[in-house]
Amino acid sequence: MNRLSVSLPGLDLKNPIMPASGCFGFGREYSKFYDLSKLGAIIIKATTVEPRFGNPTPRVAETSAGMLNAIGLQNPGLDAVIEQELPWLAQYDVPIIANVAGSQVEDYIKVAEKISKVPNVHALELNISCPNVKSGGIQFGTVPEVAYELTKQVKKVSSVPVYVKLSPNVSDIVEMALAVEEAGADGLSMINTLLGMRIDLKTGKPVLANKTGGLSGPAIKPVAIRMIYQVSQRVNIPIIGMGGIMSAEDVIEFFMAGASAVAVGTANFIDPYVCPTIIDELPKVLDEIGVNHISELVGRSWDRAGKTANCSS
């Protein structure tokens, strides 16, 4: 029996470990370190209609137990991804989740429709953390109605299940989750990065050329765990959890919080072998906690008795 296999909409995975979008390019670099077929799935870098250069550099900055990035969705564009990257990935026995981004609903529709038809793309991940230029820069990811509408439109055109990737920069993550669930999302993916900034003391200016950037890494793990815990108890669709995962123990914590699979982002930069290492370690950790199959852990921490609403400080 495979103790790590999980089954999610569109995704029958040999294990629940996948590299997170933007942290693995299109797999080429990591294929030099190990066989990509080992992975549960691969979430590829955000794809937009046109090729994008992204933001000026510096694009990354370090923080305590975290990093900021402001890559700016650099990618070769829809056509190049479909013609060059996805066919190259097809040599591996691994389902692909295509991360879809854009600045307006039409962009998402265009990318989703076309990319979801590529055979090795088994699911889409809608990256709704970008500002919607048409509605004056309001973020798709922070207004439930806007996220609802986007999800609905994309669902209409997608040939594969759609996972919506939630932004943590919101007052009420449950409200966002419920909105996209109602719009027909097949699953959720959470969390994207927290918005942060660092200033260079020598220049007095932000370290990142883009000024602000997305915070990822172990620093954000407790926020991710909390949000997954809250959301998983309120929705009926599965969650791909992410945010600071560095080890097999972290994966277990995400499952207990309510995730049904996980993505590993920043950790790939620290250790290119982190995904296969976690996959190898997981059975041992399951043994330690006396669990047979990883899926038994989903939501183990849930509070079946009811909710508390205390002031935390």
Add this chain to the structure above:
Amino acid sequence: MNRLSVSLPGLDLKNPIMPASGCFGFGREYSKFYDLSKLGAIIIKATTVEPRFGNPTPRVAETSAGMLNAIGLQNPGLDAVIEQELPWLAQYDVPIIANVAGSQVEDYIKVAEKISKVPNVHALELNISCPNVKSGGIQFGTVPEVAYELTKQVKKVSSVPVYVKLSPNVSDIVEMALAVEEAGADGLSMINTLLGMRIDLKTGKPVLANKTGGLSGPAIKPVAIRMIYQVSQRVNIPIIGMGGIMSAEDVIEFFMAGASAVAVGTANFIDPYVCPTIIDELPKVLDEIGVNHISELVGRSWDRAGKTANCSS
């Protein structure tokens, strides 16, 4: 000349360093380590109308470069604070900022009115991160209208300037800041903790008895810097900055982001001498970056050219 003196509404400070609320009790313990008169000010533990025991234990958990707490506003209550704690603190030459909390507007009014009349209380800090029981648990800190109303009511009864302490768990921190500024807040204090959670792998249950808790420490610094940077450019009232400050360099970063004074929280637990150490180090760091007076740094990082709205990932 005192290179560290700063002047804020109600607060003429010999230096801009103060312990953050809840991380310094009422000063008694730290007075065994150094003379409290050395501090710019002291923000005392949240005071509520009645004595409170707070949440069950465990109340703290460790995270990467951070900690979670769910103390639950334990405090001896308004009368005991006024009769025992504040008179004791009056022996020191240090202004006190009283952190005011409650579960409904009336609680805040009662505490604010009475505590603001105590001679050594020079300002109030409204802790609006708690759920408002009367409006069904909605947080004062996440709905601009609710925060506006609370601030307005408290301003009416307070004999000293009022600083509103913003919660970072919101989609739009600028909107919150503008609301309380309009309500008459004399200053802002930011940020309070991010809501987070950790799960104990052995039990499968949250580490904290309260399940979720507030994340503080270096992990949250980039979020604090970003929010202060955004808010300081939009309001006309000063900001007391906090969130992960551990060193004099961190203080400089907060000033450059737009803070006019800072509070140090979690770091007191790591090093009880951290506040006086930072105060002693600051002049050296000012020398290194060639700055005469610390106030010259306020907002040095601001973007006078305009705003960017790029997607960070």
Add this chain to the structure above:
Amino acid sequence: MMKQWMKVVSQKEIAKNIYELVLEGELVAAMKEPGQFVHLKVDESTDPLLRRPISICDIDHDQKRFTMIYRAEGKGTTILSKKKENDQVDVLGPLGNGFPLNEVGKGDTALLVGGGIGVPPLYYLSKQLVKKGVNVIHVLGFQDKSVMFYEEKFQALGTTFIATVDGSYGTKGFVTDVITQQNIQFDCLFACGPKPMLKALDDRFRGQKGFISLEERMGCGIGACYACVCHLQEDPEGPSYRKVCSDGPVFPLGEVLL
């Protein structure tokens, strides 16, 4: 109470994952009562961020050294276990109120009950009691033989019974089983160990003279953050409380709610 970088004199694994660490520095001069603890920063890094509370196991004032015994389990203690001779460790201490020595006198019998990593503080306590002419009986409980330590050292001070949960050494079962079987009588009880053990002792011997040492997750370790509070037995729901770090960690039997 001070903060100081102390020098590692020696570090040894004395049982499975159980380390004995000897540190040297001026701070030792302030260590008075058995049962006090130190709060350690294992690393300059922010991860792990918090200090770790560890009991003082033995004190050598002449050499300015003290001994602690701890289990390397989580992130912090694992890092600590890698410190080598002459490395420096950031120590805050001594903290808290320890076991009172003046509650027993020459010729009295003291029962010292320890469980697992609750055993270490009893060692310096026992030494001090013996010095006063107190007759000491030790009942020490461990998970199994592999994690047992200091049996001979305690034996040298007084009668010593060992219990292991799996029976791999000494009596099979808990410390309370030993006390029952041996029908041990005492003038004063001193105990340190896991909460269920303390609770069993508290239930059984409430009313008698005794002191127990508690563990709780800590923030500051000095009484400022309210992380480590517990209720009083006489006011189990009310606002009265004790802080384990600064009021304790040692409390009289029957005082705090377990």
Add this chain to the structure above:
Amino acid sequence: MMKQWMKVVSQKEIAKNIYELVLEGELVAAMKEPGQFVHLKVDESTDPLLRRPISICDIDHDQKRFTMIYRAEGKGTTILSKKKENDQVDVLGPLGNGFPLNEVGKGDTALLVGGGIGVPPLYYLSKQLVKKGVNVIHVLGFQDKSVMFYEEKFQALGTTFIATVDGSYGTKGFVTDVITQQNIQFDCLFACGPKPMLKALDDRFRGQKGFISLEERMGCGIGACYACVCHLQEDPEGPSYRKVCSDGPVFPLGEVLL
């Protein structure tokens, strides 16, 4: 390209805050081109989290050792500077494409220009060029005398000019001043240093044969994260790009926008 724990053979402060670190391990076998770099994790902790890119300064394949020279400045390099003999360092490498050796031949003159901590990779380059019979001229710029290093080592390989910004040693001014004053002619230029220096060289010698090595803040170091990209001179606003970590860090003169 592999990841390995390598052993510290030696670490020395060779100028003010400038450290020379020699590491040993199998990974050295894969090091081929001068100008490649390694990506180091200075600590197992998550703070600092990211690896640090440092150039390979010298390689000793027989002893499986390589040398790097770095300035201890920020959090990561300061921690690195405290590593002692026999400590282990987590190294990912060798990464990137280095300086091409086949662009110059016996009897040709190569001008090697380095600025500050851009100097180290030129050392192994120079050794390899000299081995090929290439005539090398070094122009090395430093802030001031206190941070200068390896003057004699370069001198042993070929003519070496030093410039210091404050004139405390050698020519007062920049490397470009030296090149002008000495009217240095060359068949191929190799340069590594701060961006303004590279830009000055690129502006002046574009069209001639030459290679420059760039620095950029990095995430992965292997080409996956798009942190370290730069525009091409022929398409300064468009979507075409090079990654410093995997396409570079060495680029032909005139290729990338500085």
